[in-house]
Amino acid sequence: MGRESEADEEIFDAVDRALRKHGYAELTMQDIADESTKSKSLLHYHYDTKEDLLVAFLEHLLDSYEERLECRSAEPPEERLVEFLARFVFTPEDGDREAFHLALLEMRSQGPFNDRIREQLGRSDRLLRETVAEIIEDGIDRKVFKPVDPERTAALLIATLDGARTRQITLGDSNDSYTRVVVEELLDRVIEPILTGDTDLPSLEEALADSDREG
Amino acid sequence: MGRESEADEEIFDAVDRALRKHGYAELTMQDIADESTKSKSLLHYHYDTKEDLLVAFLEHLLDSYEERLECRSAEPPEERLVEFLARFVFTPEDGDREAFHLALLEMRSQGPFNDRIREQLGRSDRLLRETVAEIIEDGIDRKVFKPVDPERTAALLIATLDGARTRQITLGDSNDSYTRVVVEELLDRVIEPILTGDTDLPSLEEALADSDREG
Numbered sequence: 001m002g003r004e005s006e007a008d009e010e011i012f013d014a015v016d017r018a019l020r021k022h023g024y025a026e027l028t029m030q031d032i033a034d035e036s037t038k039s040k041s042l043l044h045y046h047y048d049t050k051e052d053l054l055v056a057f058l059e060h061l062l063d064s065y066e067e068r069l070e071c072r073s074a075e076p077p078e079e080r081l082v083e084f085l086a087r088f089v090f091t092p093e094d095g096d097r098e099a100f101h102l103a104l105l106e107m108r109s110q111g112p113f114n115d116r117i118r119e120q121l122g123r124s125d126r127l128l129r130e131t132v133a134e135i136i137e138d139g140i141d142r143k144v145f146k147p148v149d150p151e152r153t154a155a156l157l158i159a160t161l162d163g164a165r166t167r168q169i170t171l172g173d174s175n176d177s178y179t180r181v182v183v184e185e186l187l188d189r190v191i192e193p194i195l196t197g198d199t200d201l202p203s204l205e206e207a208l209a210d211s212d213r214e215g
Numbered sequence: 216m217g218r219e220s221e222a223d224e225e226i227f228d229a230v231d232r233a234l235r236k237h238g239y240a241e242l243t244m245q246d247i248a249d250e251s252t253k254s255k256s257l258l259h260y261h262y263d264t265k266e267d268l269l270v271a272f273l274e275h276l277l278d279s280y281e282e283r284l285e286c287r288s289a290e291p292p293e294e295r296l297v298e299f300l301a302r303f304v305f306t307p308e309d310g311d312r313e314a315f316h317l318a319l320l321e322m323r324s325q326g327p328f329n330d331r332i333r334e335q336l337g338r339s340d341r342l343l344r345e346t347v348a349e350i351i352e353d354g355i356d357r358k359v360f361k362p363v364d365p366e367r368t369a370a371l372l373i374a375t376l377d378g379a380r381t382r383q384i385t386l387g388d389s390n391d392s393y394t395r396v397v398v399e400e401l402l403d404r405v406i407e408p409i410l411t412g413d414t415d416l417p418s419l420e421e422a423l424a425d426s427d428r429e430g
Contacts, residue, residue: 163378
């Protein structure tokens with residue numbers, strides 16, 4: 001994938017808004033056109049089917065997430081890890097971010113029936129796990145973390161963050177703090193014990209206040 | 216909910232088989248009738264809509280899960296906890312159990328748009344979390360576990376187990392051992408550290424070999 005054109009960016013913004021409004025299963029090309037300055041027929045000129053457009057949208061999401069992660073790679077590993085975890089916490093200011101993740105969850109339940117969606121899901125899983133594993137390896141090299149197994153630790157952390165998010169978005173308002181409780185417990189129970197004596201964990205509150213959180 | 220009739224049991228078995236074959240979004244009353252000795256019109260006599268039947272099916276699942284959990288409540292808490300975790304591990308012998316959980320995941324992504332489904336999801340979340348919290352409280356009382364916060368520990372464990380399962384079922388074959396890796400790490404990293412000196416953790420392998428695993 002080369003650099004995206006402005007036209008692509010505008011289309012992906014429209015897909016994002018349409019997914020938040022309509023979810024995935026019911027989404028039509030017309031819904032996307034309604035959120036865009038492009039007509040439905042122009043969308044079809046660029047993308048044959050709704051599936052083509054959504055696969056391109058997933059690729060775009062992963063590309064930009066990958067870029068953002070790379071920008072951070074010079075920071076101290078303990079800071080990167082807390083920032084990574086903080087991105088999974090939903091706060092009341094997050095607006096329709098839950099709606100967005102709910103649409104992604106619908107797409108995920110289609111993964112096993114759709115090779116191209118599954119391919120993007122697999123890429124997302126590898127990106128998340130490799131990012132965490134790489135942060136942990138870096139921390140072990142710098143003697144910030146004890147020598148745990150980076151891949152297994154990453155699998156544990158990603159499963160936990162994913163599960164907390166899924167439960168928060170599917171259970172509704174009564175569980176506002178599910179992701180926050182789980183991230184706090186992960187920090188206390190899984191991350192703190194692997195810190196070497198010299199390291200302090202950065203505060204979750206600061207990481208949450210950081211403006212560059214996941215969209 | 217009183218005791219279920221044999222007719223109900225047979226209908227719920229048909230729903231179970233139909234969900235594994237067709238998933239949730241595409242499921243029709245005819246698909247369920249095809250798996251049953253009942254006709255579609257007889258199904259409609261008992262349940263006005265597909266939604267009515269699926270909500271009753273979710274209630275039935277939760278009722279039987281609740282019953283099974285109650286049967287165990289006299290066992291040592293460390294055994295109950297390992298058994299609870301083992302139920303989330305997928306093994307190659309599980310057959311179409313992944314297909315079943317995938318259908319449930321589709322239903323979950325509908326939760327926020329459907330009050331009655333959300334109500335059952337909320338009940339399921341409370342049942343799982345309260346069960347784990349109760350096992351941990353029992354363990355603290357019996358000096359098997361250190362005095363951790365039972366509710367927060369339960370939230371952490373349930374999020375992790377749920378996330379591992381979701382990733383395993385949505386990512387396909389290449390991740391066969393996702394749930395096993397995560398459960399092993401949970402045992403080593405979260406459960407072992409809260410054991411008091413006198414307690415040994417039962418083996419996961421034995422709990423997996425136990426026949427009474429989740430369907």
